[in-house]
Amino acid sequence: MVARSILLFLLAAVAEIGGAWLIWQGLREHRGVLWIAAGIMSLGAYGFAAAFQPEVHFGRVLAAYGGIFVAGSLTWGVVVDGFRPDRWDLIGAGLCLVGVAVIMYAPRG
Template sequence: MTGRSIALFVVAALFEIGGAWLVWQGLREHRGLLWVGGGVVALGLYGLVATLQPDAEFGRILAAYGGVFVAGSLAWGVVVDGFRPDRWDLAGAAVCLAGVGLIMYAPRG
């Protein structure tokens, strides 16, 4: 169950971050409305993937996903845009991912 949940978080991050990047490229980099449209579709798919999480608590899932989004955004910047995170970026992402672990996977009674 944890492995499936982590995989869904990764897929959701790819859709959300990728979708936002496509909208950014379409508007700010003047690549056109097809890029924006692709981004809108990807953002919709992000919302769909989020509903597939095994946990039924919307607030918990979205709160935990926030940490995945932070780390994923930095990783996207490295891979796609050549961004070079500093130690504070990396430390912040690690703190966020630790929060994901606590929120989603801590034992509950």
């Protein structure tokens, strides 16, 4: 169950961050309407990936996903845009991921 949840979080991150990046490229880098359309479709896919989480509480899933989004955005920047995070970026992302683990995977009665 945890492995499925983590995989869905990773898929959601790629879809959301990738979709936002495609729209950014379409508008700010003047790559055109097809890039924007692809971004919109990718953002829609993000919603589905989040909806398939095994956790039943929307608020918990989206709160935890926020931490995945932070770490994923920094990773996207490194891989795609050549961004170099500093130690504070990395510490912040690590704290966010600890928050994800507490919110999603802490034992509950």
